[in-house]
Amino acid sequence: MASKRELDHTPDGHYVSIDGRKWRATDPMLPEDIAARLRVHLMAARRAVRSALSEEDQEAVRVARGRVQRAKVALGERGTAWWEQSVDQRRRRWEDGLATLDESGPP
Template sequence: MADPELTPDGHFVIIKGRRWRATDPEIPPEQAARLRALLMAARRDVGAALRAEDADAQRAARARVHAAKVALGERGTPWWEQNPAERRERWQRGLDAPA
């Protein structure tokens, strides 16, 4: 799969003509892969909760999706506005969160 198009400043990716915040490029590859795995597991859990019509499980899974997206720098304070220590703390908090 080809890498998505980035805006000139590197802050956003363009997918199907829509702009989305890019993942923080300073997250080490191993940690970024772990965060993406947590994100995808949470997304699968959202789907399972929807199929089971379990509102509590859906709410919990969506909260985990949000936490992973924040840790990746795709939500919350923009990563380019954070200093290196804040960025590291953000993604480390995502890795330390209960699954």
């Protein structure tokens, strides 16, 4: 099993540095079981993007990229910055995102 990679966070915890590039960090308030489910959806959506691109299916690319976006927003990595949201807004963001991804089918 692969080990979890240690990430370098900025002092405020809002960003991580990966290969010298800064990316928004996942919302630290996100329960680990929910974060894990969202990451499963994210990786499945990324695989779907790759497959649709190789098949040159533009509609499938659009749908898969939409799923990537929903997962990233639910994780707090896109959309309104999690540190600018209230606790209730953060919870609603990941609950709504996960519900939408679960409804659209298995990862």
